[in-house]
Amino acid sequence: MAKQDLGLDANDKKARNILEELNGSAPEQISAPASESTEPEEIIIEEYEENLREYKDDNVKDTTDVNEYTADDIQVLEGLEAVRRRPGMYIGTTSSRGLHHLVYEIVDNSVDEALAGYCTHIEVTIHRDNSVSVRDNGRGIPVGINHKTGKSALEVVFTILHAGGKFGGGGYKVSGGLHGVGASVVNALSVWLKAEVRQDGRVYAIEFARGAITKPLAQVGVCPEEDTGTRVTFLADPEVFQETTVYEYDVLKQRLREMAFLTKALRITLRDERVEEGEKLREQSFHYDGGIKEFVSYINRSKTPAYEDIMYFEGTKNNVYVEVAMQHNDGYNESEYGFVNNINTPEGGMHIMGFHNALTKTFNDYARKNKIIKENEQNLSGDDIREGLTAIVSIKIEDPQFEGQTKQKLGNIEARGATDSIVSEQLTYYLEQHPAVAKAICEKSIMAQRAREAARRARDLTRRKSALDGLALPGKLADCSDKNPKNCEIFLVEGDSAGGSAKTARSRATQAILPLRGKILNVEKAREERIYGNEEIKAMITAFGTGIHKDFDISKLRYDKIIIMTDADVDGAHIDTLMLTFLYRFMPELIRQGHVYLAMPPLYKLEKNRKTWYCYSDEELNRVLNEVGRDQNNHIQRYKGLGEMDPEQLWDTTMNPETRILKRVGINEEDEAEIDLTFTTLMGDQVEPRREFIEENAKFVQNLDI
Numbered sequence: 001m002a003k004q005d006l007g008l009d010a011n012d013k014k015a016r017n018i019l020e021e022l023n024g025s026a027p028e029q030i031s032a033p034a035s036e037s038t039e040p041e042e043i044i045i046e047e048y049e050e051n052l053r054e055y056k057d058d059n060v061k062d063t064t065d066v067n068e069y070t071a072d073d074i075q076v077l078e079g080l081e082a083v084r085r086r087p088g089m090y091i092g093t094t095s096s097r098g099l100h101h102l103v104y105e106i107v108d109n110s111v112d113e114a115l116a117g118y119c120t121h122i123e124v125t126i127h128r129d130n131s132v133s134v135r136d137n138g139r140g141i142p143v144g145i146n147h148k149t150g151k152s153a154l155e156v157v158f159t160i161l162h163a164g165g166k167f168g169g170g171g172y173k174v175s176g177g178l179h180g181v182g183a184s185v186v187n188a189l190s191v192w193l194k195a196e197v198r199q200d201g202r203v204y205a206i207e208f209a210r211g212a213i214t215k216p217l218a219q220v221g222v223c224p225e226e227d228t229g230t231r232v233t234f235l236a237d238p239e240v241f242q243e244t245t246v247y248e249y250d251v252l253k254q255r256l257r258e259m260a261f262l263t264k265a266l267r268i269t270l271r272d273e274r275v276e277e278g279e280k281l282r283e284q285s286f287h288y289d290g291g292i293k294e295f296v297s298y299i300n301r302s303k304t305p306a307y308e309d310i311m312y313f314e315g316t317k318n319n320v321y322v323e324v325a326m327q328h329n330d331g332y333n334e335s336e337y338g339f340v341n342n343i344n345t346p347e348g349g350m351h352i353m354g355f356h357n358a359l360t361k362t363f364n365d366y367a368r369k370n371k372i373i374k375e376n377e378q379n380l381s382g383d384d385i386r387e388g389l390t391a392i393v394s395i396k397i398e399d400p401q402f403e404g405q406t407k408q409k410l411g412n413i414e415a416r417g418a419t420d421s422i423v424s425e426q427l428t429y430y431l432e433q434h435p436a437v438a439k440a441i442c443e444k445s446i447m448a449q450r451a452r453e454a455a456r457r458a459r460d461l462t463r464r465k466s467a468l469d470g471l472a473l474p475g476k477l478a479d480c481s482d483k484n485p486k487n488c489e490i491f492l493v494e495g496d497s498a499g500g501s502a503k504t505a506r507s508r509a510t511q512a513i514l515p516l517r518g519k520i521l522n523v524e525k526a527r528e529e530r531i532y533g534n535e536e537i538k539a540m541i542t543a544f545g546t547g548i549h550k551d552f553d554i555s556k557l558r559y560d561k562i563i564i565m566t567d568a569d570v571d572g573a574h575i576d577t578l579m580l581t582f583l584y585r586f587m588p589e590l591i592r593q594g595h596v597y598l599a600m601p602p603l604y605k606l607e608k609n610r611k612t613w614y615c616y617s618d619e620e621l622n623r624v625l626n627e628v629g630r631d632q633n634n635h636i637q638r639y640k641g642l643g644e645m646d647p648e649q650l651w652d653t654t655m656n657p658e659t660r661i662l663k664r665v666g667i668n669e670e671d672e673a674e675i676d677l678t679f680t681t682l683m684g685d686q687v688e689p690r691r692e693f694i695e696e697n698a699k700f701v702q703n704l705d706i
Helices: 013-023 041-058 083-085 096-115 153-159 182-188 249-262 290-303 348-370 413-433 435-469 495-507 528-533 535-544 572-584 590-592 618-628 649-654 669-683 685-699
Strands: 121-126 132-134 189-200 202-209 212-222 229-238 267-272 282-287 312-318 320-326 335-340 389-397 489-494 511-516 560-563 595-597 606-608 611-615 633-639 662-664
Touching: 096 121, 096 132, 096 229, 096 249, 096 649, 121 249, 121 669, 132 212, 153 182, 153 189, 153 202, 153 212, 182 189, 182 229, 182 590, 182 633, 249 282, 249 290, 290 320, 290 389, 290 669, 312 413, 320 413, 320 435, 335 348, 348 435, 413 435, 435 528, 489 495, 489 535, 489 572, 489 611, 495 511, 495 649, 511 535, 528 535, 560 572, 572 590, 572 595, 572 669, 606 618, 611 618
Parallel strands: 121 267, 335 389, 489 511, 489 560, 560 595
Antiparallel strands: 121 132, 132 229, 189 202, 189 229, 202 212, 267 282, 312 320, 320 389, 595 662, 606 611, 606 633
């Protein structure tokens, strides 16, 4: 029974006593009744006393039936308690990814200030204790009283879910973040949080511990009138983030760089104070006057552009601000990224559909008009035009409607029309002004169209052969007998020797073996027709059953686990990389949905006094040697390859589900631009970016074969 429903005089002592029993404590204020009662006060009190007795009688739990499910079994989590109880609902995961998400949420609030035109610099600092500070030079979170709650606006922002300047009014026209829950969620999941606001020449501060106020809002100093902004410092709670509370500098760097690209002229500085005594702080600043044009240039830096210009279009239609930057390169893979209010939308949505429509229509109209496509020839498809395209589509919209809680797809229909209209109009004008670029793109698209037709013929031929010969699966595949994909796994094994051992060692019911000869084709610079012409890749495609690219259908996957099993040396690592490049470029959903694994064969076998230990690293070998003693009775074998193991050893160490170690390969969709760049750098044609990557990362190498 709610307090305001009783309609009692707040000054009546007997009424207050009843309220205390019903609500646990006397309220500070009780609303007046909606209408005046004509009954005597004593009768009203007697009625509520009777109601109170009935309420208590009804709510005494009957413990005779422990399986009884009543209304009182429903829990109501108040305030930020829900966030602490179910953090995954708010930040997705409590792993390292969720930990870093806390930083992004606070930074998003500062970026909203930049989008509104009031912030030019954001500083992010990782302190020695792994607490993080985010400071901006925006207007500062308001500190005045919010009349709906009777609390300061600063307190409301950090303690009440779905409270902030993003729900109408004059706060923000566009904003990112977690629909206004970001600051309060970070507060709930932190051991402590301190917010400091500089506003009107005064400095205000408030402090919290696990979401509860420990120091109420107070003025703690003065500052120059022009010195404004907000500084939030917090320490993630190890009770929530049990996997790790240590931030990775490079992970934050990638995300903050992306934010700077998307917010033209905003400077974001990242500083890491976790250095040894005497060392310089690690610090980088990201500032791009060119915005998303520089983003395209950054992604294409390991590729060869098909033309010099980066096309850039912007405009506003139906209250949707659209920004697009694009450039083709000589590769065959499309790198396209959509953003809504600076939020990545990996599944696309209406803004991407509008962009695709504009590209396809405009290029076909141009090619027809200029006789590049003859009257009797078919139109170019969107895939043909987007081959080798790097594009950033960034829109700002007042009320974004995302499909799904993780905001992966935009649903606003007006975004499609606005993007289509602005890109069509400005791209048409650009092509007329730059005929050489237009011709180069059209000719590249026509070549892609011919290659696509050749790939289709090769694919159809493969299907016809399979149907005629009755060989639906490659001959060298040793398949498993269980037909339920959930129970099955396939090992992609390097070499015939290891493949033979694996076939002998496996569990025939659930484990399939596909031996691969040598290193597969580097698909980073290959079109589909070459893919279908490569025997090793063709065998994998047929074995998996899903098809590739546009034909991909994960419901046809024949194995729940695809396990890449190679030697634990440099050649094995290279083969792993080639295989992952193929899967990422042509079957990325297998990785996204967690079906791809790397086997971890041991590096060493240690025998002593008829006992055997398998060690998977130098550190593990040293630890075992320290335990068993270092003497002449130790027999250590360094495995150079899987072929050196007999079937029993291979089963025990690498294939037995009870004892093996597997690494699951995953994709953090927030970092797909960086993943794309890494594959291009390592597997593409450009040597210089690869040399720079090796020089930057050489210090992290642990095992090097020379």
